[in-house]
Amino acid sequence: MSSGGRGGTEAIAAVATGATSVSDVAAACLGKVHELDPSIGAFRAIDEEKVRSRARELDDRITGPLHGLVVGVKDVIDTADLPTAYGSPLFEDHRPSADAAIVAALRRAGALVLGKTESTEFAMFEPTRTRNPVDRRRTPGGSSSGSAAAVAAGMVPVALGTQTAGSVIRPAAYCGVYGFKPARGWASTEGIWLLSDQLDTVGLFARCVADLLLLYRALRLAAAGSQTGVPADLAPRTRARPAVLVLPAREWGSWEPEVGDALDFAASRLSDSGWEIRETRMPRSWRQLPEQHAVVMAVEVAKNLHAALGDRVGKISESAQAIVERGDRCSAREYLAALAARDEARTALGPLSVAAGLVLAPSALGVAPEGLAFTGDPVMCRPWTLLGLPAANIPAYRRDDGLPVGVQLVGLAGDDLSYLADLASAEAVLTPKED
């Protein structure tokens, strides 16, 4: 990324070889924040004193494989040392008593948390103040608005987000970075604002796949309580050039012409590099997945917001209330039918994955919408979140005016590590390093 600072893998290597220190890496990130964040608004809370003192501590003692990595953490994820407002004025001064499990894993792995990044209200659709670093008159997308913008602007190399509908893939597409939503259940969501029991997934932002892989593996290892050996199922994998099914997915939403251009660009580049590329028809059982996702999400959002907020549900935004009301109106039969439809849709994965390991599909319906009022439509992400498959935005293409148009690569087998190996191969073709 032209706008970007140093990559995470690069920073870790530089600290490890003594070329720089954690304090210097952290100071460079804070410098970028001072320079850019006044006009972007990616960070909601940074305690600079604490960042500096924590960096000095890390310079005294290596504590894990992410030593030298500076990370932004979405505001819906609990941190004991920084306020956590879940994107809501109702929690403006809230300070959790403990770190979320994923933050504890980050710290155990030796990473340095720079600050909390802006989230839409409760990770839904009421926007934040954050602006898109590529074009400040446009939304960065949501709900992980600040994490996407902070990584795109080079303030941090990587950041944590969450995805319940399209909250990682969509802002990554609008801001022109990699956004990775691993397979459902890969990491604990303990200490993260609970939206949907069946959908909430921790996601990662980075400017290159090497950083995603590094962060993903270190978090899995830290969660497993180990930092030295690499468990067999976390070892790096190599694969032959994989086959890709192109799924235009017009059944899910009518996208702008630039989305077709981005798909064509990616497909033809991959094909030129010897990948097997085939367009595929959508399985019949997948057509209603966006609607079925919306049913599951609304019901569970309603249940969880009532439980968390009680009477204060009346004080949340109208857009959030509309989802709660939809969930309240939903019958148990409709809810169970949506879950059954998801299970039915999953049966199509078996035969499809015989044909190919990957699907190439749109990340969003077009470039980032103008203005900050609307964070964009997550419809192209709802199905993959409901199916629980690993998916990432690849910032492969830009419109003539320079606005990013992402494409989404989805792993049909549901295995994150094989998927990341494929994603790295795709990166080498689609977003090669310039230097």
Next chain:
Amino acid sequence: MSSGGRGGTEAIAAVATGATSVSDVAAACLGKVHELDPSIGAFRAIDEEKVRSRARELDDRITGPLHGLVVGVKDVIDTADLPTAYGSPLFEDHRPSADAAIVAALRRAGALVLGKTESTEFAMFEPTRTRNPVDRRRTPGGSSSGSAAAVAAGMVPVALGTQTAGSVIRPAAYCGVYGFKPARGWASTEGIWLLSDQLDTVGLFARCVADLLLLYRALRLAAAGSQTGVPADLAPRTRARPAVLVLPAREWGSWEPEVGDALDFAASRLSDSGWEIRETRMPRSWRQLPEQHAVVMAVEVAKNLHAALGDRVGKISESAQAIVERGDRCSAREYLAALAARDEARTALGPLSVAAGLVLAPSALGVAPEGLAFTGDPVMCRPWTLLGLPAANIPAYRRDDGLPVGVQLVGLAGDDLSYLADLASAEAVLTPKED
């Protein structure tokens, strides 16, 4: 039981030592059916020719640990060689193409299926023609009406039933036999009419705990694909005299005086034998469990009957339609709240199980109701089914007029085998063999 034929364990031992043959055991059961079933109506389908030829085959070759055991199978459980009507006229001539998983396990273990026993319509509340062997003017209870009656009348030593609300414990209580509903998920329900995804559980009827234990272990072993070695977790267990909490559970329903007499009788007998017996108050989170169970059941019954029957839902009984309609009206929020309440209720199990391993509670609200129109109220079973705990009816007590009044023993730790060891200890005190 005075009415009973030979016990299952006894029959297996007699065949094994050459004192009798499988053919003779089967003939004795058929003789009891000829003698008693015209006035009871426990069996819906028996193919006598097939029973005799299968018995001859078994006499030629020992195929498993249940060699010599004759079993009745409830009509909601698929059998490839006998019609399976699920208690409904809509399936009068239905003949499944394959055995249910539990029937396949039975046969692999060497048991002989005598026939199909009557079930209420789809294992709900529309009664069968079956009469209570103890008093033919009364219901045997439901929904496993035929299995309970067949075992009580001595036509078979053991039989399979299913419980979604109180379909094993209640008929066992009314007919004066042991009925055991193991912990949720102990056996596959594949090939069994699907009522409720979260509740349906295969249950067992017998006249003594030794037969329950024998059948339970053999089915677990056969399901695990092994018939020789005993996996460590299926080895018999011995326990000290366990502590019992007496839970009168008046909050769940107002029972007749004989129920209090039965509880008092069982508690004082156990206490006289040195068991630690304490009355306990009901945890607050348990009070609404019967209602929460009814919500979960209605929603899932509605979903599954719509899926299985389509338009023919209009042709089922009014009592079944009422449940479907209740499920249809139920909101997703109400359904999820019931499931959350169940999870909350489960948290009370930890502290309670420190105090005692067992709960003694009513099996039903009184003796078997008069007439055949009403199979009795399952309210005393709903909570334990929702919690998924192992529970059995102990035929410990009879009213002055000879009608059985069961008590229910529930295992708080949720472990079937430790529970069965405790149940055997309780049997030795409460229903000692007369021989």
